[in-house]
Amino acid sequence: MEWNTEAKELLEELLKPIPIFARPMARKGIEKKIIAVAEGETITKDDVVKGYIFASPGAMQDRAVKLLKSKKIDLTPYEALLEETK
Template sequence: MEWNTDAKELLDELVSPIPIFARPMAKKGIEKKIIEVAEEGSAVTKDDVIKGYILASPGKMQQRAVALLKAKKVDLTPYEDLLEETK
């Protein structure tokens, strides 16, 4: 599956705070969730990355995920239902 450039860059930014020794494994898990979210046959978009990142961040990690997305100036309004579902 192809990734839009801005989607790949956002994913790299989102995993950058993860300790270097754990980053490859964490990134792989997040990518898997993003690909599950993305529509088959279409390129992975920034929206897919945000949804997949939220879904791949369980429990307390979701609070950190939300804080990081807000720090990146991501409007979370369209994802409020998803955030409620995953609490």
């Protein structure tokens, strides 16, 4: 599976707040979720957002939502997914 440039950049931005020593493990878990939700041959920004939401359920979701909003990502299309993963 290939990653488009926008998807790679977004994933890197989402990983920055994670402490450097925990980042490789977090990357692995988030990438696994992203690949699981990817619908095409190329991973897109939309796939990254969905995978990140799935990788951040429950108490972690508030922080994930705040970070996504700070990146100017409109979460309206993901409202049902956010409710599902609470």
